[in-house]
Amino acid sequence: MAALVLNNVSKRFGGLLAVSDVNLEVPPGRITGLIGPNGAGKTTVVNMITGLLKLTTGNILLGDRDITTAEAHEVAFAGVSRTFQNIRLLPEATVLENVVIGFHVHVKSSLFAQLLGLPSSLRESPKLFERGWQLLERFGMTRFADHPAGGLAYGHQRRVEMMRAVATDPQILLLDEPVAGMNDVEAAELGTVFNELAASGIGLLLIEHNIRFVNQLCQKVYVLDSGAMIAQGTPQEVMHNPAVIAAYLGGKK
Ligand SMILES: Nc1ncnc2c1ncn2[C@@H]1O[C@H](COP(=O)(O)OP(=O)(O)OP(=O)(O)O)[C@@H](O)[C@H]1O
Numbered sequence: 001m002a003a004l005v006l007n008n009v010s011k012r013f014g015g016l017l018a019v020s021d022v023n024l025e026v027p028p029g030r031i032t033g034l035i036g037p038n039g040a041g042k043t044t045v046v047n048m049i050t051g052l053l054k055l056t057t058g059n060i061l062l063g064d065r066d067i068t069t070a071e072a073h074e075v076a077f078a079g080v081s082r083t084f085q086n087i088r089l090l091p092e093a094t095v096l097e098n099v100v101i102g103f104h105v106h107v108k109s110s111l112f113a114q115l116l117g118l119p120s121s122l123r124e125s126p127k128l129f130e131r132g133w134q135l136l137e138r139f140g141m142t143r144f145a146d147h148p149a150g151g152l153a154y155g156h157q158r159r160v161e162m163m164r165a166v167a168t169d170p171q172i173l174l175l176d177e178p179v180a181g182m183n184d185v186e187a188a189e190l191g192t193v194f195n196e197l198a199a200s201g202i203g204l205l206l207i208e209h210n211i212r213f214v215n216q217l218c219q220k221v222y223v224l225d226s227g228a229m230i231a232q233g234t235p236q237e238v239m240h241n242p243a244v245i246a247a248y249l250g251g252k253k
């Protein structure tokens with residue numbers, strides 16, 4: 001498994017420097033935290049890593065491979081997977097179908113095309129559905145397998161997104177506020193899953209506003225504020241950092 005490394009990465013939107021000279025490492029087998037107030041640039045970082053946005057400066061490495069200018073599908077194929085802050089599912093398709101779509105980056109014939117021919121083509125990919133079912137078991141979602149994804153409660157839709165991201169068998173998993181809208185019990189359940197994924201060797205980047213959750217899961221946390229990385233260290237270290245406290249209180253920067 002490879003580390004993801006960002007070197008001096010910046011993103012300018014017109015007059016706004018949304019991300020400024022950011023250095024960040026997501027090592028394999030660990031959960032790395034990325035926190036910061038609204039508008040700090042967290043999602044923009046994920047969008048640059050995944051090839052949705054071009055960098056203004058800097059470079060991004062996955063192991064010894066330079067993915068700075070790679071297109072989104074190339075980044076996905078290289079082993080970087082993500083969830084979206086705003087859930088993106090096929091609302092009419094079932095939970096199991098949504099998860100199986102995640103496998104498509106590793107399937108030669110277009111599974112998307114196959115899925116358009118539902119349901120007869122489903123029988124042609126029983127192996128994928130078996131693997132999809134295993135993911136549903138892992139995330140405690142088997143009872144929803146046949147439910148349309150769009151009809152699920154918010155927390156359950158988030159799980160479907162995560163299963164779909166994990167279905168690609170990623171080296172790096174970028175989670176953009178995965179437990180937003182969940183209660184503490186649901187979040188803790190997912191925390192256990194994240195720990196299992198890290199134990200399997202995946203490098204996770206956890207973007208989260210729930211500081212307690214980050215404290216429990218991350219050995220290392222980065223803090224972004226107004227596009228700049230203002231602190232990094234253990235959760236304890238960053239939470240006692242005066243610049244971090246000022247950023248969260250909206251004080252002087
Ligand atoms: N495509 C875009 N065009 C112009 N400005 C953008 C674009 N995307 C983001 N921004 C701006 O860049 C800044 C960083 O936004 P970003 O969404 O990365 O923040 P964030 O840390 O993810 O915030 P939140 O915690 O609210 O999700 C914000 O000022 C935002 O308005």
Ligand SMILES: [Mg+2]
Nearest residue numbers: 042043044085
């Ligand atoms: Mg965001």
